[in-house]
Every structure is written in C-alpha cells, then in structure tokens.
Amino acid sequence: MLAIKINNNILLSVLILILALPYFGPTLWLVMASLSTNNQIITDPLSFPNQLNYENYLYAWNKANLSNYVGNSLIVSSFTSILTVILATMLGYAITKLIFPGRRFIYLIIITGIVMPVFAYMEPLIRITRTLGIGDSLIALILTTTATYLPVPTLLMSSFFAMIPNDFVDAGRVEGVSELNIFMFIMIPLAIPGLLTIIIFSFLWAWNDILLPSIFLSSADKYTVPMAILTLKENQFRQDHVVVFAAAIISTVPMIIVYLFFMKQFITGLTSGGLRG
Amino acid sequence: MKFINFNINISSKNKDTYYFALFLIFPGILLFSIFVLLPVIETLFISFTNWNGYSKNINYVGFDTYFKVIDTYPFSQALRNSIIFGIFGLIVPPTIALIAAAIVEDPNVKYKATYRFLFFVPYFFSMGVAAAVFCRAYDPTYGVINNVIQSLGFPDFKPQWLGNHILALPSAMVVLLWHETAICFIVYSAAIQQIDKEIYNAAKVDGANIVQLFWNITIPSLRKITLFIRTIMMIVGFTPYAVIYPLTTPGLGGPYYATEILPTLIFKKARIGSSAGEAAVVGVIMVLLVLFSVYLLKYISERFTPSVDTN
Numbered sequence: 001m002l003a004i005k006i007n008n009n010i011l012l013s014v015l016i017l018i019l020a021l022p023y024f025g026p027t028l029w030l031v032m033a034s035l036s037t038n039n040q041i042i043t044d045p046l047s048f049p050n051q052l053n054y055e056n057y058l059y060a061w062n063k064a065n066l067s068n069y070v071g072n073s074l075i076v077s078s079f080t081s082i083l084t085v086i087l088a089t090m091l092g093y094a095i096t097k098l099i100f101p102g103r104r105f106i107y108l109i110i111i112t113g114i115v116m117p118v119f120a121y122m123e124p125l126i127r128i129t130r131t132l133g134i135g136d137s138l139i140a141l142i143l144t145t146t147a148t149y150l151p152v153p154t155l156l157m158s159s160f161f162a163m164i165p166n167d168f169v170d171a172g173r174v175e176g177v178s179e180l181n182i183f184m185f186i187m188i189p190l191a192i193p194g195l196l197t198i199i200i201f202s203f204l205w206a207w208n209d210i211l212l213p214s215i216f217l218s219s220a221d222k223y224t225v226p227m228a229i230l231t232l233k234e235n236q237f238r239q240d241h242v243v244v245f246a247a248a249i250i251s252t253v254p255m256i257i258v259y260l261f262f263m264k265q266f267i268t269g270l271t272s273g274g275l276r277g
Numbered sequence: 278m279k280f281i282n283f284n285i286n287i288s289s290k291n292k293d294t295y296y297f298a299l300f301l302i303f304p305g306i307l308l309f310s311i312f313v314l315l316p317v318i319e320t321l322f323i324s325f326t327n328w329n330g331y332s333k334n335i336n337y338v339g340f341d342t343y344f345k346v347i348d349t350y351p352f353s354q355a356l357r358n359s360i361i362f363g364i365f366g367l368i369v370p371p372t373i374a375l376i377a378a379a380i381v382e383d384p385n386v387k388y389k390a391t392y393r394f395l396f397f398v399p400y401f402f403s404m405g406v407a408a409a410v411f412c413r414a415y416d417p418t419y420g421v422i423n424n425v426i427q428s429l430g431f432p433d434f435k436p437q438w439l440g441n442h443i444l445a446l447p448s449a450m451v452v453l454l455w456h457e458t459a460i461c462f463i464v465y466s467a468a469i470q471q472i473d474k475e476i477y478n479a480a481k482v483d484g485a486n487i488v489q490l491f492w493n494i495t496i497p498s499l500r501k502i503t504l505f506i507r508t509i510m511m512i513v514g515f516t517p518y519a520v521i522y523p524l525t526t527p528g529l530g531g532p533y534y535a536t537e538i539l540p541t542l543i544f545k546k547a548r549i550g551s552s553a554g555e556a557a558v559v560g561v562i563m564v565l566l567v568l569f570s571v572y573l574l575k576y577i578s579e580r581f582t583p584s585v586d587t588n
Contacts, residue, residue, distance in 0.1 A: 009385065009386075009387060012380075012383075012385060012386055013386075013387075013388070015380070016377075016380060016381060016386070016392050017395075019377050019380070020377070020392060020395040020396050022455070023395065023396050023398055023399050023455065023458065023459060024395040024396075024398045026399075026414075026455070027398045027399065027401070027402075029421070030410060033421070041421065042419050042424070045421040045424045045425065046421075046424075046425060046428070086304075087304055087305035087308065088305070090301040090302065090304065090305060091301065091302055091305040091306070093301060094298045094301035094302045095302070098294045098297065098298040098301070099294060099295075099298070100294065100295050100298035100299060100302075101295070103298075106302060106306065109306075109309070109314070110309075113309065113313055115512065115564075115567050115568060115571055116313065116317060116564060116567075117512070117515070117516045117540070117563060117564065117567060119516060119518060119539070119540040119543050119544070119560065119563065120317070120320060120543070120560035120561065120563050120564045121313070121316035121317045121319070121320040121560060122316075122543060122544070122547060122556075122560070123320075123323075123330065123543075123547040123553055123556055123557070124315070124316035124319035124320055124323070125312060125316040127319075128311065128312065128315060128316060143308065143312060144312050146308060147308045147309050147311070147312035147313050148312065148313060150305060150308070150309055151309075154305070179293060179294055179297040180297065183297075183301075207403070208403035208404070208405075208406075209403070210403060210404070210405030210519050210522065210523075211518055211519060214522060225403075225406075226403040226405045226406050227405075229405075229406050229409050230405060230406075230409050230522075230523050232409075241413050241419070244409065244410070244413060245410065245413075248402060248406050248409065248410050251402065251403065251406050252401035252402055255400070255401045255402075256401055259394075259397065259401070263463075
C-alpha cells in the first residue's frame with residue numbers, strides 16, 4: 001500500500017526479493033542440503049548436490065524413527081485441537097452471550113492466563129501431573145497444552161460470538177427452543193469459521209511446541225517431532241547433518257498444508273475476530 | 278488488556294440461562310484451574326519458603342529467598358538477557374515486517390502471493406527446529422556459516438558463534454528474528470489489505486508522497502494490531518526458551534551465562550539445583566516483569582498516539 005511510484009516493476013520485484021532473501025534463502029539452502037551428503041555440505045556447502053539423495057529422508061523416517069514421533073505428534077495435536085475447540089467454544093459463548101454470576105471474574109482470569117508464561121509455574125505443574133498419575137505421558141501433554149493455550153482461543157471465540165446478532169438467540173427463545181439447542185443448532189453453525197480457525201491454530205501450536213514436551217516427556221519413545229529432532233541433533237547423529245535437515249523438512253508438512261489450503265481462513269479468522277483496525 | 282475486543286453482547290437476563298452458563302464454563306474452568314491457576318498460586322506460595330522441592334519440611338522465610346536470588350550473578354545476567362531479548366523482539370521483527378508488508382501490499386506489485394510465501398517460509402518450522410538447524414549452521418568447524426566465510430576469502434576467521442560469550446546472545450537473537458518476522462509479516466500483510474483504499478486515493482489527490490502515505494495513513498490505521506503484535510513479540514522475547522534450549526544444550530545457558538534467560542534459570546534451579554523456592558522466586562519475578570511491561574507498552578502506545586482515530 002506504500003504507493004511507490006516506480007513504474008519499473010522489475011526494480012520493485014528485485015527490491016522485494018533482496019528484502020526476502022534472508023527469510024527464504026536459508027530454507028532453500030536447507031532443502032538443498034537435506035538432499036546432499038554430509039561430505040558435500042562440509043566441503044562445498046553452497047553448491048547444488050551432485051545427485052539427489054532421497055535416502056536421507058528414508059533414513060530419517062525409518063532409522064531415526066521419525067515415523068513413531070510423527071504418530072505421537074499427530075495424537076497430541078489432534079486431541080489438543082479437538083479439546084481446545086470444544087472448551088473454547090463453550091467458554092467463549094458463555095462469557096459473551098449469557099449472564100451468570102462471576103462472569104467478569106471468569107473473563108479476568110482468562111485474560112491473566114494469556115500473559116502467564118508457563119515456565120513461571122513449571123515445577124508445581126509437573127508435580128500436579130504426577131499426583132494425578134499422568135506424569136511423563138501424552139495425556140499430560142494434551143491436557144496441559146490445552147489448559148495453558150485455552151485463553152487465546154476463548155477470546156477469539158468470544159469475539160466471534162459477539163459479531164453474531166442476538167436476534168438469532170432471541171428468536172430461538174421465543175419459539176421455545178432450549179438453551180442447549182440454541183447453542184448447538186443455531187449458534188455453533190454460525191460460528192463455523194471461528195471454529196475452523198481455532199482447530200488449525202491449536203493443532204499447529206501443539207505440533208510446533210517444544211516447551212511443554214521438554215518439560216513433561218522424559219522417555220524418548222513418547223517424544224513429539226520437534227523434541228525428536230532436538231535429540232537427533234544431540235545424540236547418535238552428531239556428525240550426520242543431512243538426516244537432521246531432512247527431519248526438519250519433514251516436520252514442516254502440516255504447516256505447509258495449512259498455509260496452502262487454509263491460510264486465508266486462518267488470517268481472516270484472526271483479523272476479523274476483533275483485531276481489526 | 279483489550280487487544281481483542283470483549284464485546285458484552287448479552288441477549289437475555291433470563292434466570293434459566295444461569296445453569297446453562299455454568300454448565301458451559303465448568304469443563305474449561307476446571308481444566309484451567311487444575312493446570313494453570315493451582316500451579317500459579319502454588320508458585321507464589323513456594324516463593325516465600327526455602328523448600329528444596331522434595332523434603333517434608335517447608336519453612337516460611339518471608340522475602341529471604343527473594344533477596345538470596347536477586348543477589349546472584351546468574352539471576353542478574355538472566356534478567357538482563359531476558360530484557361535485551363524482549364526489547365529486541367518488541368522493536369526489530371515487527372518493524373522489519375511492517376516495512377516489508379507495506380512494500381509487498383503496494384498496489385503496483387505483482388505476484389503478491391509468491392512474495393508473501395517467501396516471507397512466511399521461516400514460520401513453517403517450529404522455533405525449536407529452526408534453532409536446532411541454526412545450531413548446526415553455527416558449528417565453528419562443520420557449520421555452513423563459517424564455511425561460507427572461508428570461501429569468501431577469510432580462512433582464519435572462525436568465530437565460535439555459540440561458544441563465544443559476546444557472540445552467543447546475538448547469534449540466538451538472529452534465530453528469533455528470522456523466525457518471528459514471518460508471522461509479524463503475514464499478520465501485517467492481512468491487516469494492510471483491510472485498510473480502506475479510498476483513504477489512500479484521497480491523500481494522493483491532495484499530493485501526499487509515499488513516505489507521507491506510509492507515515493500518516495498506514496501506521497495510524499495499524500495502531501491496534503501493532504500494539505498486539507509488539508506485545509506478543511515482547512513476551513516471546515522475554516521467554517525465548519525454544520531458541521535458547523536447542524542452541525545451548527547440554528550447557529543450557531551458554532558460556533559464562535552468556536545466554537542465560539529467566540526460563541533456563543528456572544529450569545536449572547528446579548530440575549538440577551533442587552531449589553524449588555528459588556525457582557518459584559524467579560517465576561514470580563518473570564510474571565511481574567511480563568505484566569509490568571505489557572501495561573507499560575499499552576500506556577506508551579496510548580500516550581504517544583494522536584487521539585484522532587483514523588479508522
């Protein structure tokens with residue numbers, strides 16, 4: 001929107017590409033390196049690989065056990081996003097469209113939750129999961145990820161519901177529809193774009209997080225993908241750069257899918273949900 | 278704290294809705310209470326004790342643990358690094374992203390979708406994975422960065438990026454910058470698309486140049502979203518555990534505490550140093566730092582922007 005009066009479009013494109021180079025450049029190199037050999041990226045890192053070594057990917061997937069970790073990540077991310085969308089929708093609807101005692105207080109608690117870094121209360125949190133008998137488990141990871149992340153989607157849902165006119169609710173009440181049915185069959189269908197945004201959002205959040213997995217998971221077979229890549233980096237693949245790089249590329253697949261198919265949805269959800277202006 | 282509008286838009290004051298509302302909030306609040314509120318309160322409580330984390334006796338010692346922690350070098354270093362990181366996150370990624378987004382969203386630019394993709398690429402990686410890859414690139418002997426420097430004709434210039442106590446922190450900041458600019462860019466780019474183009478056309482008729490359009494229309498129109506982005510980036514900057522942990526494990530904190538930040542300090546005190554009291558103190562101070570900075574940022578943003586709402 002900077003209304004640059006450069007008629008020369010090529011000049012503008014070159015300017016943008018130079019600006020963007022630090023951002024896409026390293027990734028381009030990473031893709032190239034992940035198809036290369038260890039020898040080559042040490043001796044001649046900037047040249048194109050002599051032959052494309054797809055084996056790096058197979059090696060990462062099979063030998064480095066990435067298939068197992070992708071399974072863990074899928075479980076954690078799916079359950080987190082389902083749980084988050086259910087709870088956030090219920091909370092968001094209640095604090096926006098219904099009056100009940102302590103509504104302001106609940107709102108205040110949720111707001112405070114946004115600025116509360118997990119690390120501040122890490123140690124008591126671990127103790128609580130141990131007390132509940134779910135220490136070092138994917139269930140602990142799912143529940144804590146949902147709980148700590150919940151304030152953001154709740155506020156997003158709240159602003160989504162706020163945009164839906166009350167006439168829908170009132171019409172339902174006049175017709176004698178129960179509160180539950182108004183919520184389930186009138187309001188939720190109207191808030192589908194918001195629900196989708198939150199499902200995508202929280203799935204990626206859980207997929208990419210290393211904070212909570214590094215706190216909660218101590219046995220290696222339960223690691224999520226980013227955690228597994230960090231251990232690859234540390235342990236047996238000390239000199240095996242290309243496998244780490246291939247694993248890193250594999251870990252981006254869900255994000256790329258979301259970008260290609262849902263990004264518009266994602267951004268519209270974010271900006272129309274009250275962040276406008 | 279109104280980054281997201283909380284529109285109270287209540288339709289009925291019917292008492293029947295009470296029970297339904299309670300039914301709706303119960304599961305979410307229960308989960309939130311167990312895994313957030315309870316540990317937060319416990320942290321506050323433990324911070325006033327000298328508990329080691331496992332023994333049965335817990336002594337109330339008032340603010341003693343606070344004084345004990347604040348006096349130590351790792352703490353002052355961690356606080357300093359967290360604040361440097363926070364200020365960096367608050368200023369650099371959003372500013373670069375804003376300028377880049379303003380250029381890409383210019384009406385004269387073609388292939389916008391391609392450019393948006395190119396700027397967004399870093400965000401495909403989790404911050405931890407990005408840091409793991411950068412860690413490999415920073416390696417003094419095998420890393421690509423030093424290799425490129427050598428092939429450019431400086432064979433003796435082999436800095437230990439992460440092993441040098443001066444270079445370690447900026448090296449970590451580069452990872453944060455690389456990763457977070459992408460999300461700032463994509464949010465700004467969406468926000469700029471929503472600005473009414475008539476405002477620009479009217480200003481152009483009045484003879485405004487590019488810089489004036491950017492300064493007087495684009496920036497004021499994005500005021501709210503800028504506050505939101507800067508606040509989030511500042512919080513990310515205060516607690517960049519996802520960057521520091523992959524870059525500096527197993528050292529966790531780098532040479533001479535060069536990359537020690539508040540979260541790594543908590544991690545060490547709680548898990549390795551077996552001092553739950555001290556970990557809790559650092560946690561409480563971290564929360565206070567975040568809360569104070571968020572309100573300060575909001576205050577500054579309101580104080581120094583003109584009251585005329587251009588939107």
